[in-house]
Amino acid sequence: MAVWLFDAAAVVLVACAIAAIVQRNPLYTALLMGVVFAGLAIPFVLCQAELLAALQVIVYAGAIVVLFVIVITMLGSESREALEEQLSIRPAGTLCALVVGILLAALLAGPAVWVWGSQRAESWPTLLSRNTEAFSAALFTGRYIVPVEMASLILLAAMVAVVVMIVRPPPGSNEKTTTKQ
Amino acid sequence: MAAIPTSHYIMLSAALFAVGVLGVLIRRNAIVIFLAIELMLNAVNLAFVAMARHMGPVATKMGGATGLVDAMQGQVFVIFVLAVAGAEVAVGLAIIVALFRHKRTLDVDEVNLMKW
């Protein structure tokens, strides 16, 4: 049963992704991407990574895509673009992407991985608690605690950077603090 | 319930990654390019999680009890990717907005000051 669930989800995801990148309107692109992000929770769950599935939906689909949508709507109609692309790059780009995909697949899904995964005997509810516990145990005890703290610092730095870059003093205020070019 | 072969996950991940690369190379709108990059990150996340499950159970100590649990390294990596991706999106969009304020366009082809 899990297999056809996965296959269906996979097809939908790839279709949405392709659709997303050929959209004219960037808003549609963002929304379709949101679908893809949310849809990625399905494989996560099928891998018994339930916490991550939840986090994926909350963070990616819930925050990042929303952020994109905000920016898109903020920048308004000028963010549309003509459909005329640089013809020279389109074939090369497509070819590259295809090649990358195939190679990745060949590399990672190679002979070592062409096996059936391990069997699972546990039922779902117990698995849920197990995954979260295991995940948090691994994260907050043992050697991943420092990266966790560093990740929080990165987020802090990003916040500061964004504020510095975006916030403009209201026009006519203190002349001296405006940075000269 | 038969388990899904890890290769399936990997192929899905590769496909999504390829779509992401395509998006980066094809589109001119800076925001769409950025979204494609996020897609690539997600594809990689999927690969991590799949490989985490592929590694199989290991003995772990957890809250006093010891038992067999799946290896967590892959999933831990994903959380970091998530955090960094969030930060990156924030900063990247800030840059795009700042750029837009200067050039009134989101077309990356217009940003060619480094042209000889």
Added chain:
Amino acid sequence: MERVAWLIILAPLAGVLLNGLLGRRLGKRLVGVIACSAIFVAFIAAALCFRHLVQLDADERALHVPGFVWLPVGALQVSFGILLDPLSVVMALVVTGVGLLIHIYSIGYMAHDENYSRYFTWLNLFTASMLLLVLADSFLVLFVGWELVALCSYLLIGFWFERKSAAAAGNKAFMVNRVGDVGFLVGLLLIFATFGTFDYSGVFASAGAKLQVGGPIVTAITLLLFIGATGKSAQIPLYVWLPDAMEGPTPVSALIHAATMVTAGVYMVARCSILYAMAPVSMTVVAYVGAATALFAASIGLVQNDIKRVLAYSTISQIGYMFLACGVGAFAVGIFHLMTHAFFKALLFLCAGSVIHSLHDEMDIRRMGGLRSRMPVTYGTFVIGSLAISGIIPLAGFCSKDQILWHALADGNAAYWAVAALAAGMTAFYMFRLVFKTFWGESRVDRDLEPHVHESPSVMTLPLVGLAILSVIGGWVSFPLVARGDFFGHFLDPTFAPALAIIQGEVAAEHVGLAKELVMSLIALGIAASGIVLAYLAYVREPGVAAGFARGLPRLYRLVLDKYRVDETYARLFVQPGHAAAQGLWRGLDVSIIDGAVNGVAWIVGRMADGLRLLHTGYVRSYALAMAMGVVAILLYMLYS
């Protein structure tokens, strides 16, 4: 004694450093004091070494003061040391003594020059180099000093380098010296090839063993070394730089081009007396060149109108005497004449400088005259110098010149004597021509300068007096005709004994024919006196006679006045072809090939850059594509390795 010996060289070097580095800030007075004190210290040191040597027995009068090993290259061990023997100590005394007086004189002469400290720096450097040359204990160190004095000569001749003629004269001096140095260098190499060492001790001790008397090697060595000597000491054919060198300040002419540097060649021949004694052919060549130069230069000096030029040709002529003496085997006499010549030639030059200074750089004797009442000290000392150089008894010049003439006859042949005597007559004539035209008669001085003619300050006249005294008594250390009156020769005996032993028959001529010697001396005195009288007649009694001669024999007069057009001949034979060759090489090699190669490389880089530059499209997506292609490459690599 070792440290004192080093002090002789190091004191002037200290002066160089102090004046060279701090001169501008020290002020003129201090610079002059430093320079003169340095030479004074060197003089005292030389005197101490002299006193030490005098107290030693004749056999031991050679002290080797080792310095440091300079070039240890495998089998070749070149060391830097000092040899204190009679010859080097005498030379050191002359250089420092006369040098000291000239330094003091320079304080007055150069007082108004703004490059005061540079002048004294070079002067001290020259003195140090000359002392290095004479005190060296090996040919290589000699050569170092040799080159250094050439450098200082260039620097000092071209001291007023803003003047084109001075700069050209400096170049000429250096280059003509260089031509001679080629011969010298080849000679040095031959010495090394033969003896395997450059040290005097090594070479002279084994000269008898390794060379055959009269053989080709020793002849070649000595002739080659002599070529260098003709360059340095301004003999035929490389004398042409010395008259031009008069562009430099007069004290420089006195020190370098009269008393010291130009005598380096004579010193070198004397130092290598053993080698020359073993090569009779070379000795003959040396004597011939010396005699010929003496006569040739004297003849040019007869008609020159520039007071310094006359003295320059006189110097060339007198050095010819020194080489004549060495050439016939009378090395000690040659050195003796070197010493006395230093005294009176320096005196003459400094007097000329005094006149030039008071007449505001007028050097043409046709615009002088009647100065003897206005400049009494200068006049008096100049006359003393002229009498000395003419060889009038009992002045220094007589003592040395008479011995040269005697040895030219006794050890050489009558032809040598005749040439030397004729030149002596000419010397007396042109020197007193100078005296009469400069100091006697009506004043032909420029109207504007007339009232300013004055005697020079005492800082300049005191050295004149000092040198005049030396010109009088300086010869008494070796008075001819007086038995056992040759203190100088006895002192130098140990140095030249080995050479004299090879040249047999020397001792015999010493005592035989004292009466003959007396007669020849009287004849020589007569010739000199007649030269003076002729000059008196021509320039005081009948002033028109000289001009009449010039008009009567116009072509001859022009030829001699133009110095026999030797300079012009050299220019056409050597200078112009060399210049053309240099031009051709410059265009063909330097501009086309070397510059072309360098520019070509730059051109290639430029073209490459032009091509590669096109990669910078500024087009973000092409960069992204490049990255994607790179990823593909990595993946392929990972798959297939």
